[in-house]
Amino acid sequence: SQQGEEDPQALSIQEGENATMNCSYKTSINNLQWYRQNSGRGLVHLILIRSNEREKHSGRLRVTLDTSKKSSSLLITASRAADTASYFCATDDGFQKLVFGTGTRLLVSP
Amino acid sequence: DAMVIQNPRYQVTQFGKPVTLSCSQTLNHNVMYWYQQKSSQAPKLLFHYYDKDFNNEADTPDNFQSRRPNTSFCFLDIRSPGLGDAAMYLCATSSWEVRPYEQFFGPGTRLTVL
Numbered sequence: 380s381q382q383g384e385e386d387p388q389a390l391s392i393q394e395g396e397n398a399t400m401n402c403s404y405k406t407s408i409n410n411l412q413w414y415r416q417n418s419g420r421g422l423v424h425l426i427l428i429r430s431n432e433r434e435k436h437s438g439r440l441r442v443t444l445d446t447s448k449k450s451s452s453l454l455i456t457a458s459r460a461a462d463t464a465s466y467f468c469a470t471d472d473g474f475q476k477l478v479f480g481t482g483t484r485l486l487v488s489p
Numbered sequence: 490d491a492m493v494i495q496n497p498r499y500q501v502t503q504f505g506k507p508v509t510l511s512c513s514q515t516l517n518h519n520v521m522y523w524y525q526q527k528s529s530q531a532p533k534l535l536f537h538y539y540d541k542d543f544n545n546e547a548d549t550p551d552n553f554q555s556r557r558p559n560t561s562f563c564f565l566d567i568r569s570p571g572l573g574d575a576a577m578y579l580c581a582t583s584s585w586e587v588r589p590y591e592q593f594f595g596p597g598t599r600l601t602v603l
Contacts, residue, residue, distance in 0.1 A: 410590055421493070421579055421594035422532070467531060471590050475520050475539055475583070479531040 383468050383480035391486045398455040400483040402468030403448075409471050411444055413453050414479075416465045425453075425466075458487045492516070493595035495580050501601045502570050510565040510598045512580030521563040522592065523555060524579040532579055538563060539585065567600075575602045 383404040392398055402411070410429045414422040428435045428444045428451070435442045441454040455462055468480040493514045502508040512521065519540050524532035536545045538557045552574070554566045567574055577599050581592040 412590065414594075419577070419597070419599070421495075421596045422581075422592075423594070424591050427591060475537060475544075475585055475589075476522075476534055477590065477592060481531055482529075484529075 383470060383478065385466075385468060385480040385483045387483060388481070389484045389486070391488065392458055394459055394487055394489050396458055396487075398458050398462070398485055398487070400453050400466055400485070402451045402453070402480050404451075404468070404470045404478075404480070405449065406470070406472075408446070409473065411442075411451050412469045412477070413440075413442060413451075414467045414469060416467065416482075418464070422467065455485075458485075460487050460489050463487045493580055493582055493593050495578075495595035495598050497598060498596060499599045499601070501603065502567075503603050504572065505569045508567050508570055508600065510567075510578050510580075510600070512563045512565070512595055513561050514580075514582045514593075514595075515561070516582055516584070516593060517560060518582035518584045518593070519560070520583045520585050521557060522581040522583075523553075523563070523565050524581065525574075526577045526579055526597075528576075535565070570600070570602045572602050575600055 385402045412427045413425045416422045426437045428442050439456045444451045465482045465484050467482045469477040522537040523535045526532045535549045556564045577597045579597045580595040583592045
């Protein structure tokens with residue numbers, strides 16, 4: 380299976396702390412994306428990093444990509460209770476499809 | 490606002506009773522996807538349409554079918570729902586020529602099978 384794996388599976392932190400989640404994948408990619416899913420809702424696209432990029436920022440999000448290790452990390456700085464959600468990495472299959480990772484459930488406590 | 494809409498948000502059906510879930514979009518995207526997501530799992534792609542071209546995943550059960558009568562609408566038909574089909578069903582769209590790979594998701598339909 381192409382499915383990526385994320386760790387940790389669950390992460391619990393306090394507001395104001397940073398949250399880091401990691402994604403590993405198996406095949407070569409054109410890009411890697413991160414999505415957020417609030418409980419019982421659809422996924423929301425957060426950020427896309429191309430295979431020739433090593434780091435990308437968007438607001439409080441920082442994504443890194445290491446294609447030699449087939450891994451990526453998502454850092455959320457100064458977390459808020461509203462960041463509580465599941466976070467999925469997704470890689471493309473070279474066509475029109477995405478393969479999602481197993482997800483990290485983030486809980487940010489006030 | 491341009492968006493992806495799914496109806497109903499919650500659907501309850503009986504074992505073996507056909508059910509249809511609907512998805513509409515105002516984004517004018519040419520690709521539409523249906524995913525199944527079970528509790529605490531990643532979304533699993535069932536099939537997708539690139540314009541009118543239908544692409545079925547190899548492991549999608551025959552019990553699941555789809556229709557896309559026009560650019561805006563896409564339907565998921567479950568012919569004989571089993572207890573194992575209880576899940577969240579997510580519709581997503583993308584504009585392959587403009588912003589490939591990025592997908593826009595609807596809020597999902599939670600299917601319960603009794």
